[in-house]
Amino acid sequence: MRPFANAETYRGVPGTRGWVVAPVRRLSDPAPQGRYILVAQDLTPTDTAALDLALVAGFCTADGGPTSHTVQVAHGLGIPAVVAAGTGILTLRPGTLCALDGDGGLLHAGLDGQDLQAATAHEREQDERDRLRREAALAAGPAPGGVTLSTTFVKPSQAAQLAHSGASGIGLLATELLFLGREADITDEAAHHRAYRDLAQTVGEAEITVRTLDIGGDKPVPALNLPKEDNSFLGVRGIRLALRRPDDLLIPQLRALYRVAAGGGRLRIMFPMVTTVEEFTRAAEIAEDVRARIRAPRVPLGVMVEVPACALAVDRFVAHVDFLSIGTNDLTQYLLAASRTNPALARDIDPLHVAVNRTVGHVTDTAHAAGVPVTACGGLAASPVGSAVLASLGISGLTVTLPAIPAVHEALTRLDHDARQAVRHEALTTGGTPHLTEHVTALLGL
């Protein structure tokens, strides 16, 4: 895309891919007639999940980070997003016509005349390219290049799209998102049961990998009255919280899941933020106790590999788990010691850092030697370049947001044996997003 003649460009960091042209608006401004680009200091994951998709064409935040849960929610909803763009965006006059470039991490403000025409034409071209890719992905089936694609989504209403998405099933049901900002009680077995039963009915034969509640970090649940932590991402999050409160968090959720499995739902259960084998075996014992009481069938139990201790000691896990799923967002945050939500570090969070690639390679090599399947999820899996790197490092399945499937599908279809070897070599020796983007883009003609 040629630079614009008159528009002012605000440089942020890519959040969610896509290009949209619309006027900007802050939430405090009067409601406009049609669709708009939301500008805000920051958005919480709850705010983002509640956005009205009929009106919000995209968003740009002054703060935030590219692998934050806010961006994960935006990914899931397919809303183009730019983060960490600085406070200048907050001074834009409401109604200023802008182009939001989610791939480039840019907001072009004040479009008129030829600039506006060029931006709108680019939007149409992108839409058409996406449509063609979607059709190709659907026609080709859910395992391009031998990598199984599954999906993640944010709103239960999106589940109906699974059948037309080119994905084989749901690879990550982030259950806490079903409750964020809603009235339902997160400790209520009946509320959990309704959610999983309805979903299982909607997706039919497709498998659903359910992640138990990942509360904490930037996903607080006020009703639980959890103590405030200085550094919540290093605190009582995910399985740590579930094992401290089995009676009101873990057991009601597991009971609901096994009841759905007993009714014929095809489920797998995975635990987040696992650090030690003992955490997994304790959670698995509780699950087995719940299962036996309900007389439900066994379902595969696995862990998310997102804490470096788990990744480095993965040889100790493989004898116990049925599957592994690498959470690339958290693995990157914890390996690089860089918070997902700190805007000052937004440009330093590199999920293709050579250290992350080597850790992924170590996990896949160890898991394969033990015959344990290993998939990956998180923002990296949903980018064409990231998906090609992960597949080259031996990942056999990727969990991708619905809107990202066509572009990922295209990249994996082009990744033949020789390309895999070349990408693997570059990932494990040099790494880094700029280098790998250039290498993979040229190699696969993306």
Ligand code: PEP
């Ligand atoms: C991850 O950490 O990569 C992941 C998929 O989980 P979340 O982003 O929900 O923490």
Ligand code: MG
């Ligand atoms: Mg995670």
